[in-house]
Amino acid sequence: MSVGSWIREGQIWGSIFRHGVPRDRRTRAMAVLSNVFLHLHPVAVRKSGIRLSFTWCMGGLTFFLFLVEIVTGVLLMFYYRPTVEYAYFDIQGLRAHVTLGLLRELHRWGAHAMIITIWLHMLRVFLTGSYKPPREFNWSVGVILLVLTLLLSFTGYLLPWDQLAMWAITVGSNMARATPFLGNEGPGAAFIQIGGVPLVHAGDDARFGLLAGTFVGPNALLRFYVLHCVFIPIVVTVLLAVHFWRVRKDGGISGPL
Amino acid sequence: MEGIKEFINAICRPAPFLVLAIVALGLFLALYRKLTKPAAAAVLGGGFTLFFLLSCLDPNFQKIVAKADNVPIVMMMFAIGYFLWLSFRQAALNDAAIEAGQPLREAGSDDKVLVWPDLVYSEFISLILFTAFLTVWAIVLRAPLEQPADPNVAPNPAKAPWYFLGLQEMLVYFDPWLAGVLLPGLIIVGLVAIPYIDTNPRGNGYYTFKERRFAITMFLAGFVILWVVLIIFGTFLRGPNWNFFGPYEYWDMHKPMALLNTEFHDLFWTGLLGRALPTEGRGPIPAYLIREAPGIALLGAYFILGPLILRVLFFRKLAAKMGLIRYSVMVMLLLVMLLMPIKMVLRWTINLHYIVGITEWSLNV
Numbered sequence: 001m002s003v004g005s006w007i008r009e010g011q012i013w014g015s016i017f018r019h020g021v022p023r024d025r026r027t028r029a030m031a032v033l034s035n036v037f038l039h040l041h042p043v044a045v046r047k048s049g050i051r052l053s054f055t056w057c058m059g060g061l062t063f064f065l066f067l068v069e070i071v072t073g074v075l076l077m078f079y080y081r082p083t084v085e086y087a088y089f090d091i092q093g094l095r096a097h098v099t100l101g102l103l104r105e106l107h108r109w110g111a112h113a114m115i116i117t118i119w120l121h122m123l124r125v126f127l128t129g130s131y132k133p134p135r136e137f138n139w140s141v142g143v144i145l146l147v148l149t150l151l152l153s154f155t156g157y158l159l160p161w162d163q164l165a166m167w168a169i170t171v172g173s174n175m176a177r178a179t180p181f182l183g184n185e186g187p188g189a190a191f192i193q194i195g196g197v198p199l200v201h202a203g204d205d206a207r208f209g210l211l212a213g214t215f216v217g218p219n220a221l222l223r224f225y226v227l228h229c230v231f232i233p234i235v236v237t238v239l240l241a242v243h244f245w246r247v248r249k250d251g252g253i254s255g256p257l
Numbered sequence: 258m259e260g261i262k263e264f265i266n267a268i269c270r271p272a273p274f275l276v277l278a279i280v281a282l283g284l285f286l287a288l289y290r291k292l293t294k295p296a297a298a299a300v301l302g303g304g305f306t307l308f309f310l311l312s313c314l315d316p317n318f319q320k321i322v323a324k325a326d327n328v329p330i331v332m333m334m335f336a337i338g339y340f341l342w343l344s345f346r347q348a349a350l351n352d353a354a355i356e357a358g359q360p361l362r363e364a365g366s367d368d369k370v371l372v373w374p375d376l377v378y379s380e381f382i383s384l385i386l387f388t389a390f391l392t393v394w395a396i397v398l399r400a401p402l403e404q405p406a407d408p409n410v411a412p413n414p415a416k417a418p419w420y421f422l423g424l425q426e427m428l429v430y431f432d433p434w435l436a437g438v439l440l441p442g443l444i445i446v447g448l449v450a451i452p453y454i455d456t457n458p459r460g461n462g463y464y465t466f467k468e469r470r471f472a473i474t475m476f477l478a479g480f481v482i483l484w485v486v487l488i489i490f491g492t493f494l495r496g497p498n499w500n501f502f503g504p505y506e507y508w509d510m511h512k513p514m515a516l517l518n519t520e521f522h523d524l525f526w527t528g529l530l531g532r533a534l535p536t537e538g539r540g541p542i543p544a545y546l547i548r549e550a551p552g553i554a555l556l557g558a559y560f561i562l563g564p565l566i567l568r569v570l571f572f573r574k575l576a577a578k579m580g581l582i583r584y585s586v587m588v589m590l591l592l593v594m595l596l597m598p599i600k601m602v603l604r605w606t607i608n609l610h611y612i613v614g615i616t617e618w619s620l621n622v
């Protein structure tokens with residue numbers, strides 16, 4: 001008996017994988033069914049659906065990049081403190097002193113790549129008409145995922161606390177000032193008043209809510225950090241579960257009827 | 258050589274650049290069967306790549322495309338080109354098959370294969386290849402880190418993250434409440450609405466162009482032209498003070514900018530009627546509303562008469578099929594989208610600043 005088969009037939013292996021080596025139809029089906037990760041997939045799929053020229057694997061790559069971001073992001077959190085005193089120098093130190101200091105590169109380029117792959121995924125879903133019934137709702141879930149992915153990237157952009165970060169977020173968040181009714185420079189804001197006292201000003205408008213202040217300062221850094229590392233990832237994870245579940249429930253990857 | 262560069266710098270100005278992009282997309286959609294043939298596509302792709310590489314010899318061009326944060330945009334440009342080819346190639350083959358009464362490329366929907374090994378393995382291979390790609394990218398290119406943040410020193414140009422540069426470009430033509438708030442909001446609403454307003458049952462689950470011309474053309478006009486092309490424009494061709502700079506032009510901080518704007522109310526009251534702007538209100542109506550009345554009427558006509566005219570001219574059958582609500586939503590979204598190029602053209606041709614300019618309420622369009 002070879003070592004390999006000794007391991008595969010032992011009790012430990014058998015307790016983890018409750019099926020034999022996936023060699024025939026039954027064990028291959030079991031391999032997917034009895035594994036919590038693989039069972040995101042159905043047991044069998046349409047042949048055309050898995051051709052690379054059909055899906056470009058773009059949804060899969062987007063998901064993979066999301067996982068890369070989580071792993072590298074958690075590692076980055078070990079080195080990074082979201083305060084104005086430390087943030088920049090933690091990033092600098094990470095670059096200078098940490099072995100395998102590729103973390104930040106992987107995290108940043110992964111984020112850029114994820115935006116590109118999610119756009120391409122949307123393009124492919126559109127061009128194959130895969131948003132048509134019965135998949136309308138999953139397309140909408142996808143759009144929310146797209147918005148959240150952009151917000152993830154946007155909130156992360158601030159964290160290195162360098163000039164690039166601060167001013168990109170300043171440009172972006174200045175828009176909130178112009179929100180109709182809710183921003184202090186937005187149309188209609190002047191009408192929100194009680195007895196001639198305006199209620200919407202720089203100290204309490206939409207931009208203030210976003211930045212927790214009237215400028216991109218320490219409060220904004222903390223707020224963006226929490227949104228970036230905790231809140232948005234959790235929401236994305238939940239919506240991804242819905243998204244994948246619906247891909248299956250809507251009849252798997254689309255194909256001609 | 259310098260002459261060629263001058264020429265390219267000149268046609269990259271906003272107006273010709275956008276017009277060229279629209280013409281290119283139009284040609285591609287009109288001739289997709291011919292242009293996606295492997296030989297033609299190779300010539301197009303190879304030609305563009307060669308042009309790009311040659312351009313990299315120019316120091317100003319190189320400086321801007323090789324900036325670490327801009328590298329992904331270069332990748333995106335090539336990726337979108339490639340995948341547009343891949344999908345329209347398949348669409349062309351499918352459309353020919355449909356005409357000949359032959360099965361689609363994706364046909365045989367009952368042929369099932371097991372996920373283990375067929376899908377799991379190809380996912381695994383994609384994952385390995387992509388990991389390798391990302392690692393190489395991370396080794397070759399350092400993530401940028403500039404000077405520590407300083408609220409007192411604003412860089413020039415101050416740019417939003419690259420994926421929002423299309424919106425920042427829109428700020429040239431619209432006020433922030435539109436470019437930064439309402440338009441992005443409507444993009445999201447519009448995307449969510451797509452499956453509910455597109456009632457065409459054909460083209461579900463396979464590549465085709467012929468069966469969905471209108472939907473695909475509109476989507477690509479929005480995605481490729483108004484989103485991606487504007488990002489490319491905002492990244493590579495906008496420099497200090499958000500001035501235009503040609504791809505081979507040096508980013509000069511002191512490039513003068515022409516600022517001569519025309520307001521629609523001036524055109525109407527002074528230009529057309531030869532009178533001064535109204536300064537007196539009438540009863541409860543304040544003067545500024547009278548001043549802006551022509552602009553408001555124009556916009557009102559655009560959004561109220563627009564749907565009716567479009568319906569009579571182009572969408573008679575479509576509107577009947579879609580029903581009132583779907584048609585109204587679709588046509589409103591379409592008109593909002595069209596407002597962007599319309600305003601751009603008005604700016605380029607007659608330097609129009611605001612169609613409606615109720616500065617008293619910060620309500621300017």
Ligand code: HEM
Nearest residue numbers: 055059060062063122130138139142143145146252253254
């Ligand atoms: C975090 C972002 C996202 C992830 C990880 C993701 C992942 C996936 C995966 C793995 C699939 C299976 C098929 C494929 O790979 O193409 C899929 C299908 C689908 N996705 Fe996404 N997606 C994301 C965002 C989006 C967006 C932005 C949209 C559209 C606006 C979208 C709409 C859809 C639809 C309609 C399907 C079903 C397609 C079919 O059955 O052919 N998704 N998604």
